[in-house]
Amino acid sequence: MSQSNNYALPAPLLALLSQYLQEHVTPTVEIDPSQLAYRWVGGRTGHLQPLSVNLFLSLDDLHGIDTQKSKLVQNTRQFLKGYPANHVLMTGTRGAGKSSLIRALLQAYHKEGLRIIEIARDDLQMLDKIRTAINELPVDCTCRYIVYCDDLAFNGQDESYRTLKSVLDGALDSEQDKLLVYATSNRRRLLPQMMKDNLDIYNGQTDEVNPYETIDETVSLSDRFGLSLSFHPMDQQTYLQIVQHYIALELQRMSAHTDHDMEVNAEDGSLSNKIRIDALRWASERGGRSGRVAYQFSRYWSGKTQLAIEDRKS
Structure with missing residues (x-):
């Protein structure tokens, strides 16, 4: 006598499971090398949205930041030629040209294979997916991608910066030749440094055995950018x-x-x-x-x- 093997889930439970998967499973990330720029939209279950970029802004249009511009251009050219290059953190006064430099780089070097992927701070957990998609491009693809994060900063409770740390330097496959991270921030250390942290150490009011490791943690992220460019108020x-x-x-x-x-x-x-x-x-x-x-x-x-x-x- 055969026994029934019908283990179908109830319809309400199937609906909940389907909703959960839709909210937590990231669709496959696909990249078209002919597309100059993308922006990640939609959070964890989002996608790369192609951008229609305006290439009117040139590097020659940016004045008063010649030193920073020269270093960034050199690093980018090394990257495009397949030579060693660094992730870049641009910090300093607002409106000094940090974001404009990114747009101007695309205008200057898109014909040489430069591509930009813009990602918000809250979507940094998608970096691994994006990195995997870039690594899966055809071997003969000569495009190289800058993952651009504007206005990067974290609060003390934000853990998403750990994904960025891993991509910058720390993961076994963090060294790669087709992806760099260029980030801008008004905060030099990216994570807040509180005066109370130092006071707790000096006054013995902390419960940590090694309290200085907490301070090291706040600076370790910015240290993983190989090139740091500072922008100052202009005269x-x-x-x-x-x-x-x-x-x-x-x-x-x-x-x-x-x-x-x-x-x-x-x-x-x-x-x-x-x-x-x-x-x-x-x-x-x-x-x-x-x-x-x-x-x-x-x-x-x-x-x-x-x-x-x-x-x-x-």
Whole structure:
């Protein structure tokens, strides 16, 4: 007499199991080398979303950060040639050009095989999946990928940084020739360092046997980036030079003649005193001088100027 082997799960339990798998199983990650840039979206069960990138920003458009730009370009060229290169951490003042450098690198070197994958801090656990997908590309694929994480920082309870540590340096397969991590942050150490941690050590108020290891842990992540570039606030002269450069670009896009009403010298593109004063006031209202502030002022000036021209015609 045969016995029934029907072990089917109840429908409600199957529905819960299906929902769990959908929420926790990451789909297969696929990468098309012809796509210049991707962004990871959707968290743990997400995917790489192709990006339509604007390649108008060039390395020559970025002023006041020549030393940082030179080092980053050299590291990237080594990477593209298949020579040893380092993961990069760019830290410092906001708006100094850290993120713009990444976009400009893609504009300059996409024809040489540079590709960018943007990933948010909260999705760093997907790095292993992305790394596996890159390693599975055809052997004759000459593309090389920079995994770009903008505004990277962690709090004391965030454990996702451990995945990044492993990819940077620590895993058995962390050394590879087709993936580098370029990250930007306003915080040099990435993890918070609390004064109370030092006070607890000095006053004997910590329960840890080796309390200094906690402090070492907070700096170990940033130490795994082989190249660290610092960006500092710029002086007034550099800021005005950047304003002048961006306004010149705006004039080219406007395809308009420079005249006295536009307050720009037609011979050398130098700024009038009025524009200089307006640009400095603009920076003062935004709390400091930076390449980002200079770019925002140029757009303000361009829009205001074009609107004034239209108003005169009407």
